[in-house]
Amino acid sequence: MTMQASATTVRITDGECWDRPSAVTRLLLGYGPLAGLVYLGSGVIQGLTRDGFEFSRHSLSLLANGPLGWIHVTTLIVTGLTTIAAAVGVHRALRGGRSWAGPLLGGYGAALVLGGIFVADPMDGFPLGTPAGVPVETSLAGVLHLAAGGLGFACLVGATAALARRFGREGRRGWAWSSVVAGAVVLAGFLGVASGATSALAVLGLWIGVATGWAWLAAVSVHLYRRTPHPTRPRV
Numbered sequence: 001m002t003m004q005a006s007a008t009t010v011r012i013t014d015g016e017c018w019d020r021p022s023a024v025t026r027l028l029l030g031y032g033p034l035a036g037l038v039y040l041g042s043g044v045i046q047g048l049t050r051d052g053f054e055f056s057r058h059s060l061s062l063l064a065n066g067p068l069g070w071i072h073v074t075t076l077i078v079t080g081l082t083t084i085a086a087a088v089g090v091h092r093a094l095r096g097g098r099s100w101a102g103p104l105l106g107g108y109g110a111a112l113v114l115g116g117i118f119v120a121d122p123m124d125g126f127p128l129g130t131p132a133g134v135p136v137e138t139s140l141a142g143v144l145h146l147a148a149g150g151l152g153f154a155c156l157v158g159a160t161a162a163l164a165r166r167f168g169r170e171g172r173r174g175w176a177w178s179s180v181v182a183g184a185v186v187l188a189g190f191l192g193v194a195s196g197a198t199s200a201l202a203v204l205g206l207w208i209g210v211a212t213g214w215a216w217l218a219a220v221s222v223h224l225y226r227r228t229p230h231p232t233r234p235r236v
Contacts, residue, residue, distance in 0.1 A: 021092070023231035028089025032221025035082040035109075036214025042075040052128040055207070056200040059193065061120040061145065066127035069119065076116030083109030086221055093224040099166045104159035105217070111152025118144035153190040156213050157183045163220060175223065182216035185209055 043060040047053045050063060063072035084106050091102025121142035122130040135142070160183030167176035189209020192202040 017232075019229065019231040022229045025089055025092040025228050026225050026231065028085050029093060029221045029225040029228070030086075031082040031089065032086035033218035035079050035086060036218050038082065039075060039079040039112075040211065040214060042071070046072060046075075050127075052126045054126075056203060057124055058126050059120075059203065059206060060210075061115065061149070062123065062126045064116070064119040065122045073116045073119065077113050080109045080112030080114075080116065083112060083217070085109075086217065089221065090224060093228055094166060099162050101159045101162040101166065104155045104162060107155035108152050108159065111148045111155060114148035115145055115152065118142075118148060120145045150190075150194065153186065153209075157187045157190075160186065160216060175220075179216065179220075182212050185212040186216075 039060075043063065046063045046068070047055055047058075047060070050066070050068065053063065060072065063069065064076070087102050087105035087109055090105055091099075094101060118141045121135045121139055123133070123135050124130070125132050160179045164176045164179035164183070167173075167179060186209045189205045189207070189212070192205040192209075195202075
């Protein structure tokens with residue numbers, strides 16, 4: 001076996017080269033599906049085991065309150081960081097043309113981190129002992145959490161639009177339209193709760209929007225992963 005280094009590749013045998021940029025891009029894109037699995041998996045487990053939490057009434061953000069709130073805080077920060085990693089992978093995979101998709105996805109990840117740092121105010125009976133309905137007074141952390149949430153959803157919807165445009169230019173109409181639909185579902189879910197509605201229907205809409213956003217990110221990451229050349233290629 002022989003090894004010969006260059007700026008972007010390393011010869012690992014007489015017949016193969018290792019393409020470092022492709023390897024890094026594919027590695028980062030792998031965080032796309034992981035981010036959604038961490039967020040939804042952790043959220044569902046917590047929601048099923050935390051006393052007083054009801055999926056039909058409460059958003060996952062409320063899980064950051066109470067003695068076990070640190071679990072959801074950690075979940076938000078870890079998910080945000082993995083989303084940022086995936087965003088870098090998307091940006092690298094789309095290097096052949098200008099697109100705001102990567103930076104906007106990075107903004108979504110940063111908003112998740114901020115959402116973990118600034119905890120949502122308790123409300124509507126959670127944690128146990130909290131009065132029903134919206135809080136009478138909103139804390140600074142609660143306001144910043146809402147602002148981070150709004151920024152995050154805006155970035156995610158913007159990313160779906162940016163990738164829809166990119167896919168459209170490439171002639172990938174299926175991916176373009178699926179990105180448009182995903183963005184519309186995410187936006188509708190956010191606007192439902194942003195309007196102040198606390199009904200079970202509004203909460204369900206938010207759940208659908210959040211799940212759709214993560215599913216879209218996972219699908220796009222896998223798609224771009226497959227488009228990225230395998231790092232091991234024949235030596236020319």
